[in-house]
Amino acid sequence: MNQKKPILYIVFLSLTAAVGGFLFGYDTAVISGTIGQVSMQFDLNALEQGWYVGCALLGSILGVAIAGRLSDQWGRKKVMILSALLFAVSALGCAITHSFEALVIYRIIGGAGIGMVSIVSPMYISEVAPSKFRGSLVALYQLAITVGFLGAYLVNYQLLEWSASAFFSENTLLHLIIHQEVWRGMLGMELVPAILFLLILFAIPESPRWLVIHERKADAEKVFRQLYESRELAMQKIVEVKEQAAKTTATHWGLLKNPKILKPVLYGMAIAILGQFMGVNAVLYYGPGIFEQSGLSGGDALYYQVMVGLVNVMTTILALLIIDKVGRKQLVYFGVSGMIISLLMISIYFTYGESLGWTSMALLVLFLVYIFCTAISISAVIFVLLSEMYPNKIRGLAMSIAGFSLWVGTYLVGQLTPWFLENLGPSGTFLFFAIMCLPYMYIIWKKIPETAGKSLEDIEAYWLGTDTDKT
Structure with missing residues (x-):
C-alpha cells in the first residue's frame, strides 16, 4: 500500500x-x-x-x-x-x-x-x-x-x-x-x-479507539486499516487497545478511585488552571489597555495588539512543526523560561522604564518576546498533553475535568486582571504572572512524562506502573 x-x-x-x-x-x-x-x-x-x-x-x-x-x-x-x-x-x-x-x-x-x-x-x-x-x-x-x-x-x-x-x-x-x-x-x-x-x-469515521472500547471490533478494524499500511498493523493496534483497556476494569468515575489514574487527572487540572494565570489571556484580552497605560495613544495600542496577534499565529505554526521532534517538555522548559524573563522585564519597564529611558518600542519588543515564548510552549502543548495523557476508558471524562479547570481559570483571570491592574499596577501584575510560571514548570519537570513518540497505550501503561520507561 x-x-x-x-x-x-x-x-x-x-x-x-x-x-x-x-x-x-x-x-x-x-x-x-x-x-x-x-x-x-x-x-x-x-x-x-x-x-x-x-x-x-x-x-x-x-x-x-x-x-x-x-x-x-x-x-x-x-x-x-x-x-x-x-x-x-x-x-x-x-x-x-x-x-x-x-x-x-x-x-x-x-x-x-x-x-x-x-x-x-x-x-x-x-x-x-x-x-x-x-x-x-x-x-x-x-x-x-x-x-x-x-x-x-x-x-x-x-x-x-x-x-x-x-x-x-x-x-x-x-x-x-x-x-x-x-x-x-x-x-x-x-x-x-x-x-x-x-x-x-x-x-x-468514529475514533477507532472508542470503537474498540465499545466492542465494535469490525468497525474499529475498518478505521485502523485506513490509518495504517496493512491489516496486520490494524489488528495489532486493536489488540494493544483491548489489552490496555482490560487493565482498568472500572468505568468513568469509578476509575478515579484508582490513585494511579487520579494522579494524571490532578496533574492535568493543575497545568490547565495554572496556564491561565501566567498572563497570556491578560495580554490577548487587555493588551490595548495595558499599552495605553504605558502612554500610547488608542490607535497605536490597537496596532501593537495586531502585532501581538500576528506573532501568536506565526509562532504557533513553528511549534506545530517542531513539537514532535523537540518534545513537549523541552518546549515548555524553553518557552516558560523565556516567559519568566520577559514578564520580569515588563514589570521592570513599568517600574523603572521611564528613568532608564526605555521607549514604548521596548515594551512592544518585550510583549512580542513573551507571546513568542507562550505560543511555542504552553499554548501549543496544553491541548496536546491533555488529549494524550489519560487512559482510553476515561479520556473523555478526564479531559472534561481538565477542561473545566481551564475554563474556570480563564474566567478568574478575566475577572481578576482589571483588579490586578488597578490595585497592583502593571508592574505588580506582571510580577505575579512571572511567579505563577514556577509551579507550572515544576509540575512539568517532576510529574509529567515526555509523551512525544509514544503510543497512547504506552502513556497509559506509564501511569498504571506497567511501563519501565519513566521519562
Whole structure:
C-alpha cells in the first residue's frame, strides 16, 4: 500500500476536527467588534454589557462539563456534530434575534459549542494520529484557534467596510444584517464555517479507539486499516487497545478511585488552571489597555495588539512543526523560561522604564518576546498533553475535568486582571504572572512524562506502573 495515502487521510481527519478550533477562536473573538453596537442597540448598562461579553463563558463551562461523558458514551464524532449544530443555531439566532434576552441565550448556546469542541476535537485527533506525528497534528487545533481569532477580526473589519455601501435593498433581512445593524452580520457569519464543519464531519469515521472500547471490533478494524499500511498493523493496534483497556476494569468515575489514574487527572487540572494565570489571556484580552497605560495613544495600542496577534499565529505554526521532534517538555522548559524573563522585564519597564529611558518600542519588543515564548510552549502543548495523557476508558471524562479547570481559570483571570491592574499596577501584575510560571514548570519537570513518540497505550501503561520507561 502507498504509505502516503494513510498519512494524507490522517491529515484530512485532523484538519476536519481542527475546524472546531477555528469556530472556538472565531466565536470568542468576534464579540470584540460588536460590544459598542449591541450596547447602543439595546441601551445596555455596564452590568448588562459585562453579561453580554461573558455569558458565552457560562455556556463553555456547561459544555465542557458534559462533553467528556457524552463523548465516552456517544462517541467523539457525534459530540463534534452536536457542537457544530450549537454553533450554527447560535450564529443564526444572534443574526435575527430582536431582544437582548434572546441574544444572550444564543450566545450561551454558542459557548456550549466552544466548551464541547475544546474537549472533543483535540481528543479525536490524538486518537487517530500515529505517535510520530501526534503532537503536530493535535497542535493544528491550537493553530486553528489563533486563525479563528484572526478570521473574526478580518470579518468584523470587512463587514464594517461593506456596511457603508448599499448592496441590498432596504426593508430586507440582508439589509438589516449587513448595513443597518452590522453586528448581526458579524455574529451571523459564524454560520458559514459551522455548516462547513457539520457537513465534513459526516465524511470522517468514529475514533477507532472508542470503537474498540465499545466492542465494535469490525468497525474499529475498518478505521485502523485506513490509518495504517496493512491489516496486520490494524489488528495489532486493536489488540494493544483491548489489552490496555482490560487493565482498568472500572468505568468513568469509578476509575478515579484508582490513585494511579487520579494522579494524571490532578496533574492535568493543575497545568490547565495554572496556564491561565501566567498572563497570556491578560495580554490577548487587555493588551490595548495595558499599552495605553504605558502612554500610547488608542490607535497605536490597537496596532501593537495586531502585532501581538500576528506573532501568536506565526509562532504557533513553528511549534506545530517542531513539537514532535523537540518534545513537549523541552518546549515548555524553553518557552516558560523565556516567559519568566520577559514578564520580569515588563514589570521592570513599568517600574523603572521611564528613568532608564526605555521607549514604548521596548515594551512592544518585550510583549512580542513573551507571546513568542507562550505560543511555542504552553499554548501549543496544553491541548496536546491533555488529549494524550489519560487512559482510553476515561479520556473523555478526564479531559472534561481538565477542561473545566481551564475554563474556570480563564474566567478568574478575566475577572481578576482589571483588579490586578488597578490595585497592583502593571508592574505588580506582571510580577505575579512571572511567579505563577514556577509551579507550572515544576509540575512539568517532576510529574509529567515526555509523551512525544509514544503510543497512547504506552502513556497509559506509564501511569498504571506497567511501563519501565519513566521519562
